[in-house]
Amino acid sequence: MSRQALHTFTRGTVCGFRRETPDTFTLLLDLGDGRTPAEFMPGQFNMLYAFGVGEVPISVASSGREKQLMHTVRSVGRVTSLLAALESGSSIGLRGPFGKGWPLSEAKGRQLLVIAGGLGLPPLRPVIAEAIAEPDRFDGMKVIYGARTPADLIYTYEYPRWREADGCDLLLTVDRGGGDWKGNVGVVTTLFPKAGIDPKSAVAFICGPELMLKFSILELTKMGIPEERIFVSLERNMSCATGTCGHCQLGPLFICRDGPVFSYPRVKGLFPREGV
């Protein structure tokens, strides 16, 4: 029976819980059925199930090189607020992995731009991990990440390691500064001119709110990066994750099955477009 089947769950036992921001947390899960994080590709997602309440689609934040499956979740609804209350040793159900992930092979030998806004960073974390583990696969990596405020930045404990890694630059920005924030203030696109982007080489992987995607695409294409080298991860309501429930449709595309990662030309015209 397929692991993707609607009624088959893998057990995930919570072995680590980290609070990232006031409303966002990270779960580390030990998987049942002898499964390992290596089965989950960067950019794919899982349906996390709270018994008796329901499921939510959450991106895979761990790399296949790590021992535990990692999910970073913002507590916004019924299911996610229950997940926020999980303790070490408690278990949840998991279906997945689903969807098509980041096409790392498209970035081979090229400059890798990892551009994230807010909670768009978790699905890109395994990409960063891959590039750090095998720096020779790419011609350098720029991680460009923006959040609303300094308190909303996630994975801050990993920044020192990212900054030290061969060929990796980390550029941060916030919409509103304050406190002892001395970094950039402004939307992510304000970092583009400072990032040392090489339009001839760059391949961009972008995830974040739709407006942020829209303006990032606009600026990158203005810099001369062809649309075929821009990849975006899209978010929609999901119930089944198998292309049967209809919730995630964007025009003729099922985000769960055809995406969530798309090359920009594939979704251009449908996204971003009001009401589609």
Next chain:
Amino acid sequence: MTAMHFTALKGSIQRLIRNLQDLGYTVVGPSISEGVVRLRELDGPGDLAVGVVDVQAPGSYALGGEGRLLFSSVNGPDSPKGYLHPANVELSKLVDRGSGFELVSGFRPGRRYAFFGIRPCDLRAVEVMDRTMLVPGFEDHVYSALRKDAIFIVVNCTRAGENCFCASMGTGPGAESGYDVAITELPETILIDVPEDNTALFQGIELMPATEEEIRTGREMVQLAAERMGKRIAVQNPSKRMYAALDSPDWGKVAERCLACGNCTMVCPTCFCNTLIDRTDLRDGSVSRVRIWDSCLSRDFAYSAGGNPRLQRTARYRQFVMHKFAYWPDEFGTYGCVGCGRCITWCPVGIDITETVNGVLTDKRAAVKGMEAGAVV
């Protein structure tokens, strides 16, 4: 294999229904319930709606008097979808035994369905569902299990309903393939097409080889129904032009009338959208994972943490129609509409999908931003 044509006495349909039951099928056919011809499980031939005429109009349905033919009514609100992709189906039952939850039971099909007296458009709708529900690698196990044993005894239409437009969709009024038996009711007899030797179905029924004239008469009666059909989609293969009409202001004009009730999607024989919900049982602490139909007309259908892309009713109505006529061909290689007309009949305000599609396709002001025309939430 070439079809075999027979004629039989009209009364033999009773025996045919009993034969299907003897073969272990649950026979589903048109049956009158509360003044409407529904598709129901038939206890026997006596439950079949015979000789009754339905009168349909946008937003209106009534039974009106006796017809000369056994199969005088066309489509009611139900289609095989209700049986093959049930509106409410338990996918699994889970219990928490303290150390985490466990699967107690999964879905098991309990019925082999024989659809008796369904119309050609509904047969085509099943073929459409085959494409949506059986995508290789993503086969829906419920649909797959119910579909594989189902058989179809289709009745070709010799009268078009007032809201029918199957002829322009190429899905009727005669069935061309995919059936186990096709019946055309002639004035005095029934003409039976059987694509293969299926004698078990006809045990005890005297079949006479059909004459050329009887076959021709049957074809002419079906052809006449096509010619008399009052509604149509005016453009052949409209998918590409529908994309271009995304910004027509007509969407907003129609959506001002739309109540976003979702009736159109419930009665549609191909609409497949659904939602998984958990039903908890306080008696034993068990949880049923239940799949229920959902509708893209519902306000929160597309809602996610990132926002609601179709908060405007205009956007939701447009989604319903664009899906049928533009997106579906790109997704599944077939149109999502079979021209059954149900969404017109059962719309409480009588919105006519043929008027919508023909309207946006002929709209010359499509360059004007349609979404601004009707910001109806």
